[in-house]
Amino acid sequence: MTDPIRWGILGAADFAQRHMGPAIHQAEGAVLAALATSAPAKARPFQAFQPDLAVFDDYDALLADPSIDAVYVPLPNHLHVEWTKKALAAGKHVLTEKPIALKAAEIDELIAARDASGRMAAEAFMILHHPQWQRVRHLLDDKAVGRLMHVDAKFSFDNPDMANIRNKPDTGGGGLRDIGVYTFGSVRYATHSEPLAVKARVHWENGVDVYAHVTAEFPDFGYDAMVSTRMFPRQEVTFHGNRGVLKVEVPFNANVFGEARLSLETEGKRVLTERFPGVNHYKLQVENFCTSIREGVAYPCPLEFSRGTQRMIDMVFDAAGPARDTRPSDPTES
Structure with missing residues (x-):
């Protein structure tokens, strides 16, 4: 043993x-x-x-x-x-x-x-170990939505505590680093694709980004994302093709935000719903890490993959320009 x-x-x-x-x-x-x-x-x-x-x-x-x-x-x-x-x-x-x-x-x-x-x-990056995201990748590989044309990714929660390290620039805080990794990394993983160019509108408080609207060009589809640490909690990702729509509900915080599930709507308004109750992606992450150590098998989230997500975050910051406090009363308006 x-x-x-x-x-x-x-x-x-x-x-x-x-x-x-x-x-x-x-x-x-x-x-x-x-x-x-x-x-x-x-x-x-x-x-x-x-x-x-x-x-x-x-x-x-x-x-x-x-x-x-x-x-x-x-x-x-x-x-x-x-x-x-x-x-x-x-x-x-x-x-x-x-x-x-x-x-x-x-x-x-x-x-x-x-x-x-x-x-x-x-x-x-625990979500890549969850069977929900492995299933999404498989469905897209099998052209379940036909030709993928557009992806929407949204992730928000409200964190107004200025003493929290996520709200401090000197500790690497901000919404893009905290949760943008999910809206970017999940789509890169599911589509095997990398962004060609990005545009971004970012709002800042105390030197950290608290709202970002990001659009991107991928080789075969358009991309639209919203990330915020000052808005009511929301998380979802939608893959829209010419023959169907795949919606990933509770894509990031399974068992915390709710039950992980996905729905696939295709021609004739047929809807296939799949649920993943009780799956602990943190535990699966540890087990996969240990297996990679012992058996030398490929790890689902190597550093090379993480570098791609960080590159996209870098592209967003570059597109947004220098940090400056904006503090709109409603971060969806400016």
Whole structure:
């Protein structure tokens, strides 16, 4: 029997406590073995479901532990590249929260560090591990909507807390980095396609983007996206072809925003609905990562894929121009 992959977590982030910590603990072939945090009280929620957890008060001390095979990095965005490199240099496999970098060129550096280390490194882009998105890709490959002509992607929630790291420019905050990765990455994955050009209208507050309307040209279809961290919660992606419409409902936060499901409407107003109740894409992500380590099989979301999404984010920022506070009363009007 193959020994399980022993995991450590760098930082007691709330997201790690609620989602990724339990996912590592529950995943087949994985053991949540360690946590590094300078605040012992933050370790207690993790110890509630993993009593045998080793707790370090220093990130470097966890990386120096030879019993740890892989680490998960849920630190603020601006620290992702630094600690991914440190984990690889310490001989650990590393799964880092999205966005794994703030510029596409930084991912080139991570690819080089990964290759030099001989270890796995990847961005924690969990939706690609969900059967919902694998099904979407299969349906589009099979021309279920005919010739794909247009894609709409929308993702919004309201986060007005200015103390939150997502609202701070010095920690790599902003809506495009936080949730634009989903509206861009999901479509790139489902269509096997890359944008040729983008246009963008962005609203800023406190130096971070809080609303973005993005249009893009892909080789075979048009694209329209909205991303906002100042609007009522909404998420959906629609693929519109000449013979049908494929709607992906709850495409990003399965089991949190609602039940993952998709509907395919074709000629004669026939509608096929598929549901994916109870699937934990965080757990599947960990299991796929462990399988790639043990068996050397291709990982669904390699750094090369993540670089493409970051390149699209870079294109949007370039198209939008310099950051400037706009603060409209209604971010859909200006």
